[in-house]
Amino acid sequence: MDHHHGCESGGDGAHAELEALVAKVPLFAGLTHEQISEIASRVRPRVVPRNQQLYGAGDINPYLRIIHTGTVKVYRITESGHEQVIRVLGSGDFLGEKAVISPSASDHFAVTLDESEICSLDHEDMRSYLLRYPSVAFTMLETLSARLGTTEEQVSAMTGEDAAGRVAAYLVGLADEYHRSSFLLPISKKDVASYLGLTPETLSRRLAAFEDNGWIHLHGSRRVDLLDIEALRLV
Amino acid sequence: MDHHHGCESGGDGAHAELEALVAKVPLFAGLTHEQISEIASRVRPRVVPRNQQLYGAGDINPYLRIIHTGTVKVYRITESGHEQVIRVLGSGDFLGEKAVISPSASDHFAVTLDESEICSLDHEDMRSYLLRYPSVAFTMLETLSARLGTTEEQVSAMTGEDAAGRVAAYLVGLADEYHRSSFLLPISKKDVASYLGLTPETLSRRLAAFEDNGWIHLHGSRRVDLLDIEALRLV
DNA sequence: CGCCGCGTTGAACTCTCTCAACGTGTGTGG
DNA sequence: CCACACACGTTGAGAGAGTTCAACGCGGCG
The missing domain is CATH 1.10.10.10 (Winged helix-like DNA-binding domain superfamily/Winged helix DNA-binding domain)
Incomplete structure (x- = not known):
């Protein structure tokens, strides 16, 4: 029972541990124990070192990523070569939802700022959760709606x-x-x-x-x- | 069959007309005829004159609104009294989703720029559709995700x-x-x-x-x- | 038909960016 | 463990772009 990457040393122990981790994710709040367990069985946990790029512009990034610990910076490079930080993610936040919702090449970059524990979910799996578990879709709507509000305020602030x-x-x-x-x-x-x-x-x-x-x-x-x-x- | 303004004058004829209207809304694409019919029965259609405010900052706005024809301007007033246009909506677009997802006082304004046909949906009803019909929630996720992308680009453009x-x-x-x-x-x-x-x-x-x-x-x-x-x- | 708000043009000002040099600290390799 | 190097951060001076204030023509809505 020893797998290579990080987290998951043992069989049942690791799985229970993983379930506990998944259960703490706001996106999955409100799911039953069985549903959490199902998701945990398909999740890929990983410890990512500091300053590692998760994906870049042009990549087709097939994962929804959930941050358990650490910090991730999301930014974009404008045509003029200027770097624009879009947002900073911390514990409980997720990224890569755009690839799940409307698969297409990414137009921004994501880099860890600290060593981080990050779970990856295949976007086909995530899609299936969104369609089967309304509370997951609803929570994601809440998150995107809030994020949209923040970004709109940012626009106002830039000019006002x-x-x-x-x-x-x-x-x-x-x-x-x-x-x-x-x-x-x-x-x-x-x-x-x-x-x-x-x-x-x-x-x-x-x-x-x-x-x-x-x-x-x-x-x-x-x-x-x-x-x-x-x-x-x-x- | 002559109704005054598209709305609720006659019985079956008006309802069938309303169903046809609802069926054309992208948000409800993919629903069955029965589901469309259910929604149509709870929708309140209205013809709104030009330059009419739909809601303003501070209002608690209990409706999701769907634009069938016409144009709506959404804007915000910054603390410094500066008006910032957030976006412009046309046929098939919706607004007020924030009130549905996380009820709270609005922080922006919505005004018609032309005479417009607009349907209103009570946010309790909409909430129920979101939870019962995964495709509705998913389509809304697509829309919000796209809108977020646009707004993020706007931020980049402002500085870049x-x-x-x-x-x-x-x-x-x-x-x-x-x-x-x-x-x-x-x-x-x-x-x-x-x-x-x-x-x-x-x-x-x-x-x-x-x-x-x-x-x-x-x-x-x-x-x-x-x-x-x-x-x-x-x- | 009249009026108010939109749109345009001009000139001065101010704020931020740009370019440049210097100090600092953090991480790395010897 | 120390020394070095490179990126970060700070400070200064100059230039440029957009804003602001003001005046005027125009057009559309009432």
Whole structure:
């Protein structure tokens, strides 16, 4: 009983372990034990090292991937060669749903930022779950709908807010998400800049200005303390 | 058989008409005749005059709306009072799905641009169809996934392309959609500017520059002829 | 027929990007 | 374990693109 890749050492033990993992995935919340078990039997768990590309533009990527631990960055390269970070995924999130829903070559890239545990599901299997288990489809609708809302807000922010406004909103958003006013940036400042549609230089200047105003405090290259959230909310 | 406005005047005739209407909606493609009939019996058709607001930010909007004819503009007002056009809907499109999927106050506005025939579905009913008819949920997933892709591209375009590039891409996109190099803008130039994240002044200047280059020809306030699509594709 | 909003044009301003140089830290290989 | 290298991050100065403000012509809806 020892298989090669990572996770699944033992027979029943590993399977039970895998079921527990699958049961924790929000996408599969609300399924019965049997249904979870069925899915777990077809899932391929894997430990992916840091900085590994999961797929790139042009790839036909046949898997829905679910992140158990770690972080994944999804980005796109524009025609002008400019890198645009689309979103950052963490525990419980999934990616690759587009390939499941409407198979076609991917137009973006996905890379791990930390060592990550990721489960892969063949898209034929996933399709069958979507059609057989309405709650899975419904949860996926919830997720896509929420993601669409976020992306639409991003569009508004790009044109409606200036650099300072976007940076401030981003920091306040992180504080809300973590329920803390001191936190580590989930991605490098370079990537934050890309996500906000700014150059690294501009981001650096805005952060420096916020610090001069006494609104934030920067520590090391990732830690941020928000000292005056109200001031930041007012842009 | 003369009904006032398509709606619910007569008995069977009107119902059969309504079924034919529902059967044409992409969202309900693939359903059996009985299922279509069930949905048709719960649908509320309505003719909406031009420039009528369907719902606004803050409203709790309990309907999924399906557009049979006409055009609807969906937009958002940013904190700074800036209007941002999110998308423009036409025949076969639906809106209000967010209220169905995760009920909450709307954060955007929807207005008719032409007189439009629009069917409303109570969100409890729609929820039940989503859970009972997997193909409906799947089609909705397809739609949301495609819309998400479009919106993500919009984000990239906002930061990766300059004004000329966005205007050119928009014009070429319309030509592709209509399969014609001469067409009418679906919305006012003011709204086009908002959609592209520009001021009306900048849009006007870019269009004038394209016309000077002999790439396009403007006629009246809405008609556009593309004279050199290749030049436009190269930005 | 009149009016309001759309669209256009002009000129000045401001914000961000670009280019460049320098400091830092992180990961790697000797 | 240390040294080096490369990518990240910061700071400065300059240029360019889009916005803003203002005025005016035009057209469509009431």
